[in-house]
Amino acid sequence: MSSHAHQHHEPHGVDLARAAQTTLERSGEQWTTMRASVFAALAAFTKPASAYDIAEAVSKSEGRRVAANSVYRILDLFVGANLVRRVESANAYIANAHPGCLHDCIFLVCDSCGQTVHLDDDAITRGVRHAAEAAGFQPERPVIEVRGKCADCD
Ligand SMILES: [Zn+2]
Ligand SMILES: [Zn+2]
Numbered sequence: 001m002s003s004h005a006h007q008h009h010e011p012h013g014v015d016l017a018r019a020a021q022t023t024l025e026r027s028g029e030q031w032t033t034m035r036a037s038v039f040a041a042l043a044a045f046t047k048p049a050s051a052y053d054i055a056e057a058v059s060k061s062e063g064r065r066v067a068a069n070s071v072y073r074i075l076d077l078f079v080g081a082n083l084v085r086r087v088e089s090a091n092a093y094i095a096n097a098h099p100g101c102l103h104d105c106i107f108l109v110c111d112s113c114g115q116t117v118h119l120d121d122d123a124i125t126r127g128v129r130h131a132a133e134a135a136g137f138q139p140e141r142p143v144i145e146v147r148g149k150c151a152d153c154d
Contacts, residue, residue, distance in 0.1 A: 016043055016095065020083045023099040027081045037062060038074045039095065042084065047114040048092030051075055087116055089145045094118075104128070104142045110150035117150070 011019045020039055021031040041057040042049055049057075054075070055068040075093055078084035083099045086092075087107050094116060096105075104125035105118045125142055132139035 011097075013043075016097070016099075020078075020095070020099045023083055024078075024081050029077065029081065034058075034066075034070075035074055035077075038071055039078065039083065042075075042093060043095040045094075048087040048090045048094045048109075048116050050092045054093070085118075087145065088143050089147060090114070090116065104144065106144045106146065108146045108148065108150070110153055111147050112149055112153035115150045115152065 017036070017039060021036070024031055024035070037058050038054060041054050041061065044057070045053065051068045051072040055066050055071040058066045058071060075084055079086055079093075081099075082102055083096055084093050085096050085105055085107075087094055087109060090109055094107075097118060098120075103120060103122055106121060106124065107116055107118050109116045125144065128142045128144065129139045132142070
């Protein structure tokens, strides 16, 4: 692990849902039953999930048809509030392991099994932001994703 690694407590399961709820409510939004279901469904995936995957899972758990469009709107809200991150190269979403802490995550995406883990190295991401600024570009959302093979698929 890098000496620059960002150290913080990363909640899981019920604790993660509670941390997500707190963060969303702090942003002035309500933690509705539907939003809670969408977050729970996403957090249960071991790999990044698409809006369709999540709509499928929520439909099953709710026992009624939930449209991908409504799931997409909630995901959009979650991304804006830092509860969920988009894994761009996988065109999918992943629950943010640290919803209360805003910084740029680095994702390692396995090409074989799709497993995606995230790393925090603020020295690297700050460097990316500085390089963009030095080029006269205003960085709003750096996307740093590394494709390759995970330890299980090696
Ligand atoms: Zn992170
Ligand atoms: Zn793998």
